[in-house]
Amino acid sequence: MSAPRDDGSESIRMPAPTAWPMLLAAGICLGFAGLVTNAIVTVTGAGLAVIAARGWIREVLPVQHLEEVELRPAALRARDVLPSTARVDHLEVGRDGHRMRLPIEIHPWTAGLGGGLIGALVMALVAAAIGVATHGSPWYPINLLAATVMPSLSGAGTATLEAFDPTAFGLASVIHLLASLLVGALYGLILPLVPRHHVLVGGLVAPLFWTGLLWAVLGVLNPALNGRIEWPWFVLSQVAFGLAVGWFVSRREKIATLQDVPLAARAGIEAAGLGPGRDEA
Amino acid sequence: MAVLDRSLASSSPGEAVRLPVASRLHDWVVTADHKKLGLMYIASGLVFFLVAGVMASMMRIQLAFPQNDFLGPNTFNRLMTMHGTTMVFFVGMPMFFGFANYLVPLQIGARDLAFPRLNAFGFWMFLFGGLLLYFSAIGSEGLYGAGSTPDVGWFAYAPLTSRTFSRGNATDYWILGILLSSVGSTATAINLVTTVATMRCPGMTLRRMPLFVWILWVDAILVLFVLSPLTAAQVMLLFDRFLGAHFFDTQAGGSAVLWQHFFWFFGHPEVYVLILPAFAIASEVIPVFSRKPLFGYPIMVAATICIGMISMSVWVHHMFVVGLEPGANTFFAASTMAIAVPTGIKIFNWLGTMWGGRIRFRVPMLWCTAFLVEFVLAGLTGVILATVPIDWQLSDSYFVVAHFHFVLIGGLLFNIFAAIYYWFPKATGRMLDEGLGRKHFFWFVLGFNLTFLPMHVPGLLGMPRRIYTYMPGRGWDAWNLVVTAGVAVQAVGILFFLWNVISSLRGGEPAGDDPWDAWTLEWATTSPPPEYNFEEIPTVRSRRPLWDLKHPEDPDWRWE
Numbered sequence: 001m002s003a004p005r006d007d008g009s010e011s012i013r014m015p016a017p018t019a020w021p022m023l024l025a026a027g028i029c030l031g032f033a034g035l036v037t038n039a040i041v042t043v044t045g046a047g048l049a050v051i052a053a054r055g056w057i058r059e060v061l062p063v064q065h066l067e068e069v070e071l072r073p074a075a076l077r078a079r080d081v082l083p084s085t086a087r088v089d090h091l092e093v094g095r096d097g098h099r100m101r102l103p104i105e106i107h108p109w110t111a112g113l114g115g116g117l118i119g120a121l122v123m124a125l126v127a128a129a130i131g132v133a134t135h136g137s138p139w140y141p142i143n144l145l146a147a148t149v150m151p152s153l154s155g156a157g158t159a160t161l162e163a164f165d166p167t168a169f170g171l172a173s174v175i176h177l178l179a180s181l182l183v184g185a186l187y188g189l190i191l192p193l194v195p196r197h198h199v200l201v202g203g204l205v206a207p208l209f210w211t212g213l214l215w216a217v218l219g220v221l222n223p224a225l226n227g228r229i230e231w232p233w234f235v236l237s238q239v240a241f242g243l244a245v246g247w248f249v250s251r252r253e254k255i256a257t258l259q260d261v262p263l264a265a266r267a268g269i270e271a272a273g274l275g276p277g278r279d280e281a
Numbered sequence: 282m283a284v285l286d287r288s289l290a291s292s293s294p295g296e297a298v299r300l301p302v303a304s305r306l307h308d309w310v311v312t313a314d315h316k317k318l319g320l321m322y323i324a325s326g327l328v329f330f331l332v333a334g335v336m337a338s339m340m341r342i343q344l345a346f347p348q349n350d351f352l353g354p355n356t357f358n359r360l361m362t363m364h365g366t367t368m369v370f371f372v373g374m375p376m377f378f379g380f381a382n383y384l385v386p387l388q389i390g391a392r393d394l395a396f397p398r399l400n401a402f403g404f405w406m407f408l409f410g411g412l413l414l415y416f417s418a419i420g421s422e423g424l425y426g427a428g429s430t431p432d433v434g435w436f437a438y439a440p441l442t443s444r445t446f447s448r449g450n451a452t453d454y455w456i457l458g459i460l461l462s463s464v465g466s467t468a469t470a471i472n473l474v475t476t477v478a479t480m481r482c483p484g485m486t487l488r489r490m491p492l493f494v495w496i497l498w499v500d501a502i503l504v505l506f507v508l509s510p511l512t513a514a515q516v517m518l519l520f521d522r523f524l525g526a527h528f529f530d531t532q533a534g535g536s537a538v539l540w541q542h543f544f545w546f547f548g549h550p551e552v553y554v555l556i557l558p559a560f561a562i563a564s565e566v567i568p569v570f571s572r573k574p575l576f577g578y579p580i581m582v583a584a585t586i587c588i589g590m591i592s593m594s595v596w597v598h599h600m601f602v603v604g605l606e607p608g609a610n611t612f613f614a615a616s617t618m619a620i621a622v623p624t625g626i627k628i629f630n631w632l633g634t635m636w637g638g639r640i641r642f643r644v645p646m647l648w649c650t651a652f653l654v655e656f657v658l659a660g661l662t663g664v665i666l667a668t669v670p671i672d673w674q675l676s677d678s679y680f681v682v683a684h685f686h687f688v689l690i691g692g693l694l695f696n697i698f699a700a701i702y703y704w705f706p707k708a709t710g711r712m713l714d715e716g717l718g719r720k721h722f723f724w725f726v727l728g729f730n731l732t733f734l735p736m737h738v739p740g741l742l743g744m745p746r747r748i749y750t751y752m753p754g755r756g757w758d759a760w761n762l763v764v765t766a767g768v769a770v771q772a773v774g775i776l777f778f779l780w781n782v783i784s785s786l787r788g789g790e791p792a793g794d795d796p797w798d799a800w801t802l803e804w805a806t807t808s809p810p811p812e813y814n815f816e817e818i819p820t821v822r823s824r825r826p827l828w829d830l831k832h833p834e835d836p837d838w839r840w841e
Contacts, residue, residue, distance in 0.1 A: 025406045035450075036421070
């Protein structure tokens with residue numbers, strides 16, 4: 001669109017200023033304004049709109065009315081964009097000083113499950129020992145656990161709870177194993193988030209929280225069972241579980257999270273500086 | 282063809298040729314230049330904003346104390362109607378079209394919009410529509426005689442708008458004013474859609490288009506989809522009022538709910554029509570002041586398109602209290618919550634852009650940072666209101682008023698201020714004063730939070746919206762007083778802003794071509810730009826063409 005002229009200056013063709021669009025708008029608005037004022041306003045507006053539309057059409061047909069606008073003198077034009085002296089500092093995830101999301105390293109998921117199995121074994125031994133010490137029978141705590149899903153046991157007498165019941169043993173074993181695996185997996189996930197004292201947190205703090213939660217809700221969920229639980233011994237078995245899981249999990253080797261890998265690679269997002277560049281566009 | 286040198290009239294400050302006032306006025310009236318039209322849109326929007334702000338202040342004075350008699354009920358209804366109508370149609374919309382007009386051709390390396398004369402027509406239709414609406418204050422024959430502005434609320438629910446309940450022609454002014462300005466909006470939207478589709482400079486593929494342009498493009502398409510039903514409904518309402526039709530006359534087989542469907546099919550997407558330009562501004566300002574490229578550009582584009590599409594499937598959440606069937610309520614509650622997902626993506630991506638950047642908290646960045654905070658709060662109350670039983674409880678209460686003011690002020694207006702501070706140097710050649718800008722920011726943000734955070738509480742306590750007064754002792758008194766005090770604090774901020782604009786226009790620091798060390802094409806030309814924008818149409822190789830020029834050792838095209 002830029003064309004050199006005889007005197008050496010250059011110009012660009014641009015649409016010529018025009019009053020017709022404004023007049024057409026005024027005509028249309030007056031035309032409608034007559035609905036709320038006076039019919040004369042509508043007639044005036046309609047007339048103005050027709051004239052303006054005609055003027056507009058003649059301005060763009062058959063050839064659009066353009067004007068040549070002279071380019072500014074060189075001194076008044078935009079300055080060239082020059083290379084910057086500022087250093088480009090690419091953000092690199094994982095570089096020293098750059099903040100990382102915790103945990104930087106995590107345990108493999110198998111650590112949690114393995115810890116759950118070890119914890120299940122230790123807890124079962126401790127609970128059985130407590131049963132022998134308090135009721136002369138290792139089956140007492142096992143039957144209590146089964147009573148959570150066996151209504152016949154939740155209302156049974158002490159003698160029944162101290163006797164071996166194969167159904168109760170099977171159910172209690174399944175509940176115990178599943179719960180231990182689940183809690184073990186949670187330990188595996190959560191312990192890396194704790195900055196230090198993994199065994200203490202996993203072996204003491206977490207069991208106390210867990211016991212507190214159970215103590216708060218069991219009275220509502222199963223009052224009969226709640227009345228038979230001896231909470232100090234219960235806490236002791238939970239702590240044994242927690243210590244065993246915490247010890248097992250914290251001994252397993254950690255693996256790094258994927259946060260060292262550029263987000264672009266993980267999420268398919270383009271981001272300058274996080275991937276290899278090209279030499280040519 | 283005459284050879285003109287009007288470019289000199291808009292050259293750098295101090296070097297401009299001063300034309301007589303009449304000539305300059307004539308230049309503006311007959312212009313088809315997208316930049317002048319953009320500035321006219323923005324200036325008109327600011328004038329309407331001040332008028333609407335005065336109306337809001339008057340309403341807040343009335344509500345500051347129980348049983349206050351500063352305003353009567355009829356005046357209150359008129360102010361409420363005109364405030365809402367003005368803010369949506371004559372502040373938010375012209376701000377969108379103003380910034381789009383001014384910046385889209387510059388950012389895509391074009392000389393003008395595709396249809397410059399249609400652009401002028403669109404602006405004048407918008408302006409004359411607004412003037413006609415305000416002419417009702419003089420010319421309308423309302424229920425109480427001449428000088429009655431409309432009083433049916435910005436939503437104008439049927440059958441309140443029927444001849445039976447809206448005597449006189451104040452409601453007709455409301456219909457015609459918006460109808461005519463909508464014609465202008467539609468014309469400008471067509472212009473923007475066509476321009477972006479056909480006039481991008483060489484090298485500017487869709488993947489290299491600035492996100493600002495992307496968002497405004499989607500927004501213009503959205504305008505085309507949602508304005509049409511409103512225009513149709515207004516024509517139907519005109520038929521009802523002038524020709525005795527019964528579209529919305531419930532006693533003659535019409536449906537008042539039909540109006541609500543029409544209106545809100547426009548009304549809710551309109552919120553996104555208004556807020557998307559705010560997103561566009563934030564997407565431009567935050568990267569420049571964080572000194573980092575925008576995080577997640579393709580996902581931001583996808584989120585924008587998702588917002589545009591989902592926004593047209595949420596309108597019934599404005600109608601939960603109508604008593605629709607549970608299936609409809611469930612669908613629209615879910616879709617309303619779903620739109621928070623792409624919006625949330627944007628929030629996270631702006632935070633991701635700021636993360637690790639060398640942030641410069643200049644005034645535009647202050648506004649965008651405050652926007653992030655306030656808009657998250659607005660979004661949270663939005664999700665709360667999307668829950669049908671909660672909406673039943675809170676609908677038409679001041680909780681809703683507080684929510685949408687958080688959206689439209691904390692979201693839209695904050696970013697408009699950011700845009701004015703950011704692009705004022707480009708449009709005028711002069712910087713806005715940083716100190717006054719900070720005073721404006723702190724007073725206004727303080728006043729905004731003092732107004733609209735406490736406003737949630739009387740809403741939760743059951744205060745209905747649109748009431749002109751209330752009885753004492755309901756627990757609303759102190760909250761309303763605090764809310765009104767907040768308006769006064771905001772007004773102080775606005776005074777700093779006006780002082781800043783006027784003093785900077787007269788003697789602000791010269792800006793130069795690129796005062797922010799920015800990256801898009803508008804900063805490659807002079808401030809203000811010449812009529813033809815660029816001596817040569819630029820060629821781009823990346824989303825940040827100026828970065829490529831400034832850093833040839835590390836251009837963006839190597840990574841994109």
